[in-house]
Amino acid sequence: MSTGTTKLDVVVSDVVPVNELVTRFHFRRRDGQLLPTFSGGAHVVVEMRDGERTRLNPYSLMGSPLDTREYTISVRRDDAGRGGSLFMHRHVRRGHEMVISYPVNLFSLDLRARKHLMLAGGIGITPFMAQTAQLAADGGNFELHYTCRTASLGTYADLLRQRYERRVRLYHDDRDERIELDRLLSSQPLGTHLYVCGPSGMIGWVCDRAAALGWPAETVHFEHFAAPQPGAPFDVTLAVSGKTIRVGEQQSLLEAIEAAGVDPPYLCRGGVCGQCETNVIAHDGNFIHNDHWLSEEEHRSCKKIMPCVSRFEGRSLVLER
Amino acid sequence: MAAKSIISRPVYGTLSPQPGKHHLFVADAEGALAITDLAAKAPDGFFADAHIIFIPGNEGQHVAALEALKPAQLYQGPTFASALPRLKQTLANAHMGLRLYLAGTEGLIGQAMQAALEAGIDHTSIQTEHRGSLARRVQCVHCKGITENVTTQPATCSHCGLLLLVRDHYSRRLAAFQGVCINAEDRSEIPPTEEIFR
Numbered sequence: 223m224s225t226g227t228t229k230l231d232v233v234v235s236d237v238v239p240v241n242e243l244v245t246r247f248h249f250r251r252r253d254g255q256l257l258p259t260f261s262g263g264a265h266v267v268v269e270m271r272d273g274e275r276t277r278l279n280p281y282s283l284m285g286s287p288l289d290t291r292e293y294t295i296s297v298r299r300d301d302a303g304r305g306g307s308l309f310m311h312r313h314v315r316r317g318h319e320m321v322i323s324y325p326v327n328l329f330s331l332d333l334r335a336r337k338h339l340m341l342a343g344g345i346g347i348t349p350f351m352a353q354t355a356q357l358a359a360d361g362g363n364f365e366l367h368y369t370c371r372t373a374s375l376g377t378y379a380d381l382l383r384q385r386y387e388r389r390v391r392l393y394h395d396d397r398d399e400r401i402e403l404d405r406l407l408s409s410q411p412l413g414t415h416l417y418v419c420g421p422s423g424m425i426g427w428v429c430d431r432a433a434a435l436g437w438p439a440e441t442v443h444f445e446h447f448a449a450p451q452p453g454a455p456f457d458v459t460l461a462v463s464g465k466t467i468r469v470g471e472q473q474s475l476l477e478a479i480e481a482a483g484v485d486p487p488y489l490c491r492g493g494v495c496g497q498c499e500t501n502v503i504a505h506d507g508n509f510i511h512n513d514h515w516l517s518e519e520e521h522r523s524c525k526k527i528m529p530c531v532s533r534f535e536g537r538s539l540v541l542e543r
Numbered sequence: 544m545a546a547k548s549i550i551s552r553p554v555y556g557t558l559s560p561q562p563g564k565h566h567l568f569v570a571d572a573e574g575a576l577a578i579t580d581l582a583a584k585a586p587d588g589f590f591a592d593a594h595i596i597f598i599p600g601n602e603g604q605h606v607a608a609l610e611a612l613k614p615a616q617l618y619q620g621p622t623f624a625s626a627l628p629r630l631k632q633t634l635a636n637a638h639m640g641l642r643l644y645l646a647g648t649e650g651l652i653g654q655a656m657q658a659a660l661e662a663g664i665d666h667t668s669i670q671t672e673h674r675g676s677l678a679r680r681v682q683c684v685h686c687k688g689i690t691e692n693v694t695t696q697p698a699t700c701s702h703c704g705l706l707l708l709v710r711d712h713y714s715r716r717l718a719a720f721q722g723v724c725i726n727a728e729d730r731s732e733i734p735p736t737e738e739i740f741r
């Protein structure tokens with residue numbers, strides 16, 4: 223695979239429907255050994271062999287970091303998405319042999335914090351499943367606020383309430399329950415760190431309010447699983463490897479580069495980690511930067527691109543790789 | 544401003560107004576001027592939520608300039624030690640949204656930062672500005688005693704009397720520079736003393 227990631231050969235040891243949209247998958251190592259240790263907030267990249275295509279999707283590990291006999295992920299079916307979650311739901315069964323990456327943590331707890339305030343939206347609950355398990359085991363101080371559309375789509379909400387009782391607050395959109403964010407943020411003791419995972423609108427809202435209310439940037443952590451956006455197909459030339467390839471409508475630039483047999487580095491596949499950064503050698507057209515890694519200035523300079531999420535529209539593009 | 548020499552040597556900046564609900568300043572002597580300079584850049588009403596803990600020192604200057612900012616609270620203490628309980632109390636009761644600004648000598652910045660770290664504030668989110676004397680707080684690595692306001696190189700440890708080379712190695716935990724015996728091999732060898740941390 224890539225820089226910083228190594229593969230694990232696993233077998234699907236269980237597939238459990240959780241609600242109408244979410245299914246949980248359990249993985250064990252094929253050789254029966256323990257899986258590598260991880261910390262709450264880590265994700266793995268799951269390789270899916272879908273006919274000719276290989277899909278690579280990142281999913282947060284949601285099991286307790288104290289139990290490495292198996293890894294568990296929860297996949298929310300996205301009928302309008304690019305097909306990775308549908309593939310998992312439709313084709314992956316117990317006994318399936320799969321390949322996943324070693325865990326990578328881009329959303330780790332800052333253990334210097336006096337208190338951990340967690341805000342989850344929808345399927346954004348998964349990294350918190352592992353983080354709360356990790357903190358609860360050490361007597362850590364945390365509080366989790368979880369918004370979901372309806373009670374039946376509150377994935378693991380009952381389990382969390384049962385495990386942590388009053389440390390978990392639930393909000394249901396269909397009952398018009400909203401987090402009183404400003405009050406919540408302003409009443410936290412000094413030394414609290416904030417963690418947000420959910421839809422990008424929620425992340426933006428929480429981060430903006432936190433900054434305005436005086437939370438230093440170092441105390442605010444967020445995890446964003448942006449799937450690559452589809453767009454018009456375009457051609458790209460890879461200068462070092464001497465290949466010219468076409469990026470399909472539903473394909474990311476990173477996926478097209480991989481399909482061409484080049485092995486570029488990546489960790490998050492969501493435009494946040496910086497691993498896949500690539501130099502632009504020449505271009506005639508416009509970049510559609512969807513990443514959260516490059517600065518605005520870098521976006522304007524047109525000298526770099528993050529191929530995991532960003533696209534191009536125009537006549538010609540030459541990248542280094 | 545102190546030059547950057549080695550990694551543990553603290554680097555100070557220039558105070559600037561941060562978004563926040565409350566603003567806590569700790570300053571000594573000329574540190575007050577860093578606060579009045581910040582005031583020139585601050586939005587209206589900024590000091591209405593500000594609390595200033597000021598240690599004016601012997602000369603007792605700059606108090607009027609701070610009063611003129613009309614902070615919500617202005618406390619004056621004769622020494623940092625006398626102001627420390629108030630600082631600790633304020634931090635213990637504070638919520639996220641409190642921003643901390645430290646200005647003045649390294650000894651003051653270091654010790655106030657020590658209290659802030661204990662209260663759970665990350666050192667990178669504290670605003671600091673060095674003003675006034677370069678006098679150092681030095682820990683003797685031999686007897687562990689701390690000597691305040693060291694301006695010379697070498698310096699005599701006020702606890703055990705050894706002659707110390709004042710190093711640039713700084714401990715954030717102790718808020719002090721390290722002093723190491725300069726003539727351990729031969730105590731009769733006394734290098735000339737120079738005043739360099741004024």
Ligand code: FES
Pocket residue numbers: 487488489490491492493494495496497498499513515528529530531
């Ligand atoms: S793989 Fe993380 S930014 Fe592209």
